[in-house]
Amino acid sequence: MNLIAKPSKDNIKTYVPIGLFLVSLSFLDVFVNAFFNFNLMGFLPSQLSYFLPLILGYIGFYLIRIEFSGVRSLDILNKNINSNNFNALLTLFTIFIIIKSTPPMLDWFILEANFVGNSKDDCTGDGACWVFIKVWFNRFMYGLYPDSEQWRINTAFLILFTIVGISFFVSEKLKKYFILFLVFVFPFLGIKLISGGSFGLEYVESAAWGGLSLTFIISAFAILFCFPIGVILALGRRSSLPAIKYISIGFIELWRGVPLITVLFMSAVMFPMFLPDGTFIDKLIRVLIAITLFEAAYMAEVVRGGLQALPKGQYEAAKSLGMGYWRMNALIILPQALKLVIPGIANTLLALVKDTPLIFVVGLMELAGMIGLAKTNPKWLGMAMEGYVFAGLVFWVICYAMSRYSQNLERKLSTER
Amino acid sequence: MNFKKLNIENKKIRDLIPQAITVLALLSAIIYFATNAQINMGNRGISFGFGFLNQEASFDITFSMIEYDGSHSYGRAFLVGLLNTILVSAIGIFFATIMGVIVGISRLSDNYLIAKVAEWYVEIFRNIPLILQIFFWYFAALRALPLPENAISFYDISFLTIKGWYVPKFVWANFNIFLLSVIAAFIAIYFINSYATKQREQFGKQIPSTIISLATLIFIPLTTFLFLGVSLTFEYPVLKQLSPTVFTYAGGVSIIPELIALALALSMYTATFIAENVRAGILGVGKGQKEAAASIGLNKNQILKLVVMPQALRIIIPPTTNQYLNLTKNSSLAAAIAYPDIVLVFAGTALMQTGRAIEIISITMLTYLTLSISISIFMNWYNKKMAIKEK
Numbered sequence: 001m002n003l004i005a006k007p008s009k010d011n012i013k014t015y016v017p018i019g020l021f022l023v024s025l026s027f028l029d030v031f032v033n034a035f036f037n038f039n040l041m042g043f044l045p046s047q048l049s050y051f052l053p054l055i056l057g058y059i060g061f062y063l064i065r066i067e068f069s070g071v072r073s074l075d076i077l078n079k080n081i082n083s084n085n086f087n088a089l090l091t092l093f094t095i096f097i098i099i100k101s102t103p104p105m106l107d108w109f110i111l112e113a114n115f116v117g118n119s120k121d122d123c124t125g126d127g128a129c130w131v132f133i134k135v136w137f138n139r140f141m142y143g144l145y146p147d148s149e150q151w152r153i154n155t156a157f158l159i160l161f162t163i164v165g166i167s168f169f170v171s172e173k174l175k176k177y178f179i180l181f182l183v184f185v186f187p188f189l190g191i192k193l194i195s196g197g198s199f200g201l202e203y204v205e206s207a208a209w210g211g212l213s214l215t216f217i218i219s220a221f222a223i224l225f226c227f228p229i230g231v232i233l234a235l236g237r238r239s240s241l242p243a244i245k246y247i248s249i250g251f252i253e254l255w256r257g258v259p260l261i262t263v264l265f266m267s268a269v270m271f272p273m274f275l276p277d278g279t280f281i282d283k284l285i286r287v288l289i290a291i292t293l294f295e296a297a298y299m300a301e302v303v304r305g306g307l308q309a310l311p312k313g314q315y316e317a318a319k320s321l322g323m324g325y326w327r328m329n330a331l332i333i334l335p336q337a338l339k340l341v342i343p344g345i346a347n348t349l350l351a352l353v354k355d356t357p358l359i360f361v362v363g364l365m366e367l368a369g370m371i372g373l374a375k376t377n378p379k380w381l382g383m384a385m386e387g388y389v390f391a392g393l394v395f396w397v398i399c400y401a402m403s404r405y406s407q408n409l410e411r412k413l414s415t416e417r
Numbered sequence: 418m419n420f421k422k423l424n425i426e427n428k429k430i431r432d433l434i435p436q437a438i439t440v441l442a443l444l445s446a447i448i449y450f451a452t453n454a455q456i457n458m459g460n461r462g463i464s465f466g467f468g469f470l471n472q473e474a475s476f477d478i479t480f481s482m483i484e485y486d487g488s489h490s491y492g493r494a495f496l497v498g499l500l501n502t503i504l505v506s507a508i509g510i511f512f513a514t515i516m517g518v519i520v521g522i523s524r525l526s527d528n529y530l531i532a533k534v535a536e537w538y539v540e541i542f543r544n545i546p547l548i549l550q551i552f553f554w555y556f557a558a559l560r561a562l563p564l565p566e567n568a569i570s571f572y573d574i575s576f577l578t579i580k581g582w583y584v585p586k587f588v589w590a591n592f593n594i595f596l597l598s599v600i601a602a603f604i605a606i607y608f609i610n611s612y613a614t615k616q617r618e619q620f621g622k623q624i625p626s627t628i629i630s631l632a633t634l635i636f637i638p639l640t641t642f643l644f645l646g647v648s649l650t651f652e653y654p655v656l657k658q659l660s661p662t663v664f665t666y667a668g669g670v671s672i673i674p675e676l677i678a679l680a681l682a683l684s685m686y687t688a689t690f691i692a693e694n695v696r697a698g699i700l701g702v703g704k705g706q707k708e709a710a711a712s713i714g715l716n717k718n719q720i721l722k723l724v725v726m727p728q729a730l731r732i733i734i735p736p737t738t739n740q741y742l743n744l745t746k747n748s749s750l751a752a753a754i755a756y757p758d759i760v761l762v763f764a765g766t767a768l769m770q771t772g773r774a775i776e777i778i779s780i781t782m783l784t785y786l787t788l789s790i791s792i793s794i795f796m797n798w799y800n801k802k803m804a805i806k807e808k
Contacts, residue, residue, distance in 0.1 A: 079527075080527075080528070080529035081528055081529055081530055083527055083528070087526075087527070087528045087531075090526075090528055090530070090531050091528060091530055091531075094530045094531060094534055095530070240432075241432055241435060241436050242436070243436035243437075243439055243440050244435065244436055244439055247439060247440075247443060253789075253790070254786065256789065257782075257785060257786040257788075257789035257790060258746070258782045258785045258786055258789075259746035259747065259749040259750075259760075259785060260746075261749045261750060261752060261760055262749060262760060262764060262778065262781050262782050262785065265760070265764050265778060265781075266778050266782070269768065269774040269778065270774045270775055270778045273453075273454050273457050273458070273774055273775055274450040274451075274453050274454050274457075275453055275457075276453050276456075277453075277456060277457060277460060350544075353546075354544075354545075354546040354547070355546070356546075357546050357548045357549065358548060358750070360548075360753065361752065361753075368546070368548060368549055368552065371552075372552070375556070384552075384556035384557040384560065385553075385557035385558075385561075388549055388552050388553040388556065388557050389553070389557075391549055392545045392549050392550075392553065395544070395545055395546050395549060396541065396544045396545050399543075399544035399545070400540065400544045403544065
């Protein structure tokens with residue numbers, strides 16, 4: 001009678017040890033099976049031994065599901081992963097899948113992978129051939145930029161990071177000048193340093209730029225330009241002047257309605273037709289204009305959301321102080337509106353960074369493009385998996401860091417309303 | 418002095434000046450670009466026009482839902498590309514919705530593990546560029562599949578190989594009758610549901626409309642099989658030897674790897690955004706609503722169906738339509754892996770052959786624009802319909 005009783009506080013002393021034992025046994029079975037390829041329950045019929053961990057785990061979880069047991073850790077466990085039969089099953093499946101998939105992943109990434117060597121023949125293991133990444137690393141970072149000149153890109157980024165780093169520690173007053181320098185002076189200095197052509201620096205044409213540094217350059221410039229254009233478009237769309245309003249609406253909806261890839265196609269093949277014969281605009285600049293205008297339209301919609309969310313009283317208060325249109329927007333409306341839409345702005349900027357690989361359509365190769373080039377190299381065929389996993393990891397780290405930073409910023413700037 | 422006074426007092430003039438400047442600037446830019454284009458086209462000896470759409474295209478397309486070969490016109494090629502775009506978008510939207518709803522609900526699960534796994538799914542797939550995911554599936558994952566002779570077989574009716582996925586083909590007899598019966602079933606369901614709603618609102622009667630609708634949807638088409646001569650047979654793919662070493666599957670329908678990779682990547686990427694929408698929608702329904710519904714005696718299913726879902730859907734649907742739109746636009750990345758969508762077929766091959774950049778890019782962009790604007794018109798209509806009507 002006692003054995004088939006419902007688990008409760010009265011029989012906790014017998015049920016919990018048995019339950020925990022069964023659950024651990026089921027995990028142990030799966031674990032040994034996955035890591036050492038040895039079936040603990042091999043003596044049983046194959047059908048049974050296949051499902052046994054599930055059955056054992058299920059019974060075990062049933063036995064330890066005691067409400068208000070008085071044992072704190074058991075209560076927490078039950079509440080979080082074992083609140084009813086269905087949840088217990090889900091928990092079991094999740095843990096089994098995690099255990100099962102760990103060994104092959106571990107093998108491919110580390111245990112069976114090759115790290116030493118400098119050609120494809122050095123990759124003898126079954127796992128990933130990280131030698132590929134090692135050999136091509138320079139190209140993945142700098143594209144076809146000449147090796148001897150790569151210090152220029154490094155210097156440009158080093159200066160950037162140093163200034164950004166210092167600006168975190170200086171006083172508010174100095175910070176303003178740092179930001180002004182970063183926005184208005186540095187971009188042009190940096191681009192001059194990278195492209196060269198004067199001050200005794202060798203000229204490097206933009207077709208040779210590439211790799212991750214190109215991703216950063218394009219992202220940085222597009223972010224820099226698309227933000228003010230987006231704000232102006234948003235103000236234009238909210239304007240009371242009909243001509244400006246409808247031109248803004250038309251402009252925004254045009255860009256938002258088409259995929260970026262067609263915009264890039266347009267900048268590559270259609271735009272030259274609209275220029276006077278003989279004029280030539282650098283491919284990189286054309287692409288930059290296309291991405292900037294495209295993302296500015298999305299930015300405009302985000303900012304418009306913030307403008308709409310502001311109560312009318314803010315406008316009226318600013319006007320009653322005698323402020324004109326521009327002063328009202330710059331000092332009262334925009335600071336509040338932009339703060340409201342930080343998540344939206346961050347998402348747009350993230351989308352921009354994630355869109356940069358698309359420049360392959362015009363023949364520019366940033367990180368993903370360089371991997372496409374490297375994997376078709378006759379000496380390195382069959383390295384697509386390593387290449388794209390690497391690129392995915394790099395982009396993931398960048399984008400994840402951006403999204404966490406925006407969440408922090410949002411928390412820091414949030415004011416009680 | 419006078420000038421300033423004039424400006425401030427005469428609001429009409431003050432408003433007119435910036436507008437006039439904007440319009441003039443825009444017009445002059447358009448005229449400048451148009452003249453340049455005219456001169457350039459004149460130099461190259463091409464004239465603006467859409468007559469080329471009727472010319473013979475003379476290129477092949479690897480995957481087409483309608484009859485097409487090189488002897489058809491550019492207009493027909495455009496249609497093939499458009500249909501392929503719609504196909505991959507529809508498949509992507511279907512799976513993205515299912516996965517998005519599952520992941521979104523899982524993120525709110527009271528099971529800690531499930532919630533965490535769902536959260537990491539979203540964090541991982543949202544933060545990797547879609548194009549990289551497409552490349553990964555196409556160049557890395559699907560290239561690891563076996564050759565036709567060692568295909569992964571699903572109960573011997575469907576085969577997964579490096580050359581694509583072969584599935585049985587549906588061979589219908591009297592398909593029209595079947596289609597009509599399905600339409601009839603949907604009309605019947607519409608009337609059943611509106612009757613059920615009326616009964617509920619007027620008399621408080623609950624009619625199990627979901628079960629009745631489902632039964633109608635199964636029963637009416639089923640009768641056509643029994644009485645109206647509709648029949649369905651399957652044509653299975655069979656392994657065929659082309660030469661001593663080359664094998665292929667004949668018969669059935671072949672789903673090309675480009676389509677699989679694109680649909681996989683699009684649906685897994687968009688699912689993360691839909692999951693966030695679903696989560697926000699369910700969280701957006703106040704706890705008080707559920708408690709109020711429970712206190713007037715509704716059971717758990719009724720609370721979900723009559724109280725939570727209608728309110729949650731109001732929050733979920735507008736951003737989700739936006740995601741559908743994004744998915745459709747993102748399907749243009751097909752060009753990167755040579756899936757013959759509208760961008761690859763029309764803005765790629767056709768443009769290279771004819772050199773008519775302005776016409777072709779305009780048509781392509783207009784197609785997407787039409788699609789977007791029609792969806793946003795629908796969305797505005799839906800928003801207006803679903804908005805809370807305050808009394």
